[in-house]
Each structure stands twice: as C-alpha cells, then as structure tokens.
Amino acid sequence: MPLVRKGVSRRRTTLAQPQQGGKQTRRSNRGRKRAAEGELGRPRTRLAAKRLKEENKVQVGVVAPTGGEDREFNQQVISISERGSDIERKELVEVDKGKEGGMGDDSGGLSANRAVGQEEEGNTAPFPERVHVGGSPVYKVERKLGKGGFGQVFVGRRVSGGNERGTGSAAMEVALKFEHRNSKGCNYGPPYEWQVYNALGGSHGVPKVHYKGKQGDYYVMV
Ligand SMILES: Nc1ncnc2c1ncn2[C@@H]1O[C@H](COP(=O)(O)OP(=O)(O)OP(=O)(O)O)[C@@H](O)[C@H]1O
Structure with a gap:
C-alpha cells in the first residue's frame, strides 16, 4: 500500500510539472515583453499602447x-x-x-520663403519681354528662376548671334535679375548689390555679372 501511494504521488508530480512549467514560461515571457517595452520606449502590443496612453x-x-x-x-x-x-x-x-506651407513659391531658392510683402513694394510694372542693357546682346526673358528680398531672377535666352557652346558673356542662356527702380534697394540709384558684384563677381560661388543697366522701370543685371 505505501508503495502504491508513492507511485501515485510520483505520477501526479510528473503530470503537474509540465503545466507549471508552461505557466512559468508564459509569465516570464510577459515579463520580458514588458522589459523590452521599457527599453525601447514604445509599446509592442495594443494593450500596452492603451496602457501607455492612460x-x-x-x-x-x-x-x-x-x-x-x-x-x-x-x-x-x-x-x-x-x-x-x-x-x-x-x-x-x-x-x-x-x-x-514650405517654400513661398516654386523657385527652389531659400529667399523665396520670405513674405511677399517684403519684396519690391509698389511694383506693378510688367517685366520686359526682351532685355538689352549696357551693350549686351538681346535676351528673350523666359521662365522665372526665383525671387529675393529686392528683385526677381529669370532665364534670359540670347536672341541672335552666339552658339550653344558659348560661355560667359557669350552664353546662350543667362540669369537676368530685375530690380524695380522703386525697390528699397534702389533708394540711391542703382542697387548697391551691383558694387558688390563688381568686387566679388566670379569668385567661387558668386555669379559673374556680364552686363548691367537700366531698362524701363527696372535695373537689370545679366
Ligand atoms: N545666377 C543665377 N542662376 C540661377 N538662379 C539664380 C541666379 N541668381 C539668382 N537665382 C535664383 O533667384 C533667387 C533670387 O535671387 P536674388 O539674388 O534676387 O536673391 P537672394 O540672393 O536669394 O536673396 P537677397 O534678396 O537677400 O539677395 C535665388 O534664390 C535663386 O534661386
């Protein structure tokens, strides 16, 4: 009899062990999950997300x-x-x-982020269709490249002479900067920027000015 009881008791122990082990594994998994949530700083389950929100x-x-x-x-x-x-x-x-909203216009230039009111105030004069200043060739005014605090910049395409391989003052395509004569940058005549370009133009990262002059209501730099 005592032997039988021992056997029964042993069998019970054997059956109970895997169940207990299973529970322990689940509990420790939950613990690990919580630890991971803490380490990563973000919830891994919906319940955890809800708890975190609360x-x-x-x-x-x-x-x-x-x-x-x-x-x-x-x-x-x-x-x-x-x-x-x-x-x-x-x-x-x-x-x-x-x-x-990001950029102020589609120019891609950072200065385009400025408020429009900062630009050349009172300027309603249309831009010329062609530019011919300071002994320059004639350029057709094409798409807008951007705008700054004082003026606007357009692509200029040489109308006659020159060829596609021309560079510098002979280039077929140039940037034309228009600044209205009433712009705050032109209070004392031509834009002060002109003097700056005279001194620095052509240095690394600074455009070279080939021609400049006044046409209609605008000071134009080529
Ligand atoms: N030589 C150029 N070639 C191509 N794009 C140009 C050229 N010059 C100007 N741009 C474009 O036109 C934009 C306006 O130029 P602009 O010189 O008027 O102003 P800015 O230098 O950006 O600012 P700020 O008004 O303070 O001088 C520039 O941000 C750039 O996108």
Whole structure:
C-alpha cells in the first residue's frame, strides 16, 4: 500500500510539472515583453499602447484655430494639461503660414520663403519681354528662376548671334535679375548689390555679372 501511494504521488508530480512549467514560461515571457517595452520606449502590443496612453502625463492638443485665411500668420490655441493635477494652461501661438506651407513659391531658392510683402513694394510694372542693357546682346526673358528680398531672377535666352557652346558673356542662356527702380534697394540709384558684384563677381560661388543697366522701370543685371 505505501508503495502504491508513492507511485501515485510520483505520477501526479510528473503530470503537474509540465503545466507549471508552461505557466512559468508564459509569465516570464510577459515579463520580458514588458522589459523590452521599457527599453525601447514604445509599446509592442495594443494593450500596452492603451496602457501607455492612460499613463501619459502631458497632453497637447489644438483647441481651436483662429484668424482669417488671408492673414500672414495663423493663430492657434494650444492646450497643455497635466494628468493627475489640475494644471491646465492654454497658449496662443502664431504659426507662420509661409513656414507652414514650405517654400513661398516654386523657385527652389531659400529667399523665396520670405513674405511677399517684403519684396519690391509698389511694383506693378510688367517685366520686359526682351532685355538689352549696357551693350549686351538681346535676351528673350523666359521662365522665372526665383525671387529675393529686392528683385526677381529669370532665364534670359540670347536672341541672335552666339552658339550653344558659348560661355560667359557669350552664353546662350543667362540669369537676368530685375530690380524695380522703386525697390528699397534702389533708394540711391542703382542697387548697391551691383558694387558688390563688381568686387566679388566670379569668385567661387558668386555669379559673374556680364552686363548691367537700366531698362524701363527696372535695373537689370545679366
Ligand atoms: N545666377 C543665377 N542662376 C540661377 N538662379 C539664380 C541666379 N541668381 C539668382 N537665382 C535664383 O533667384 C533667387 C533670387 O535671387 P536674388 O539674388 O534676387 O536673391 P537672394 O540672393 O536669394 O536673396 P537677397 O534678396 O537677400 O539677395 C535665388 O534664390 C535663386 O534661386
């Protein structure tokens, strides 16, 4: 009899062991998962994500946008509250519409990020279709390359003479910079930039000015 009991007891032990082992493995897996979540700083399961969301202390949300579409800046109220405390503050922030939307135009130049109002004020004069300044060849004014704080730059294509291999002042394609005579850069006559290009033009990274002069309402650099 005692032997039989021993046997039964031994068998029970043998059957119970894998079950217990299985549970332990599952528990330790869960533990490992939690540890990994902590290390990586991001939830690995939906439940963990939910738990993390509940545990989040600070919530930031846009409450209501104000301000018209045609304004230079959009105002937004940002609500910042702390869970577990009564602290809640609302901050009025101004979002620069230009920065929000990326480039101010499709020029690709960084100066195009500037607000349009900063550009040559009061300038409504149309750009000439052809340019001929300071003894230059005649150039046809083509697509716009970009705009800066004072002027706008277009591609100029030589109308007559020259060939595709021409470089420098003989180039078939040039950049034409127009600056309106009423521009704030022309308060005292031709743009001050002209003097700068005279001194630095052609150095590494600085365009060389081949011709310059006034045509109609514009100071033009080729
Ligand atoms: N020689 C050039 N070749 C090609 N693109 C040009 C040339 N010069 C100017 N551009 C383009 O036109 C844009 C306006 O040039 P612009 O010289 O008017 O202004 P800026 O130098 O960018 O700024 P700022 O108004 O402060 O001088 C430039 O950002 C660039 O995209």
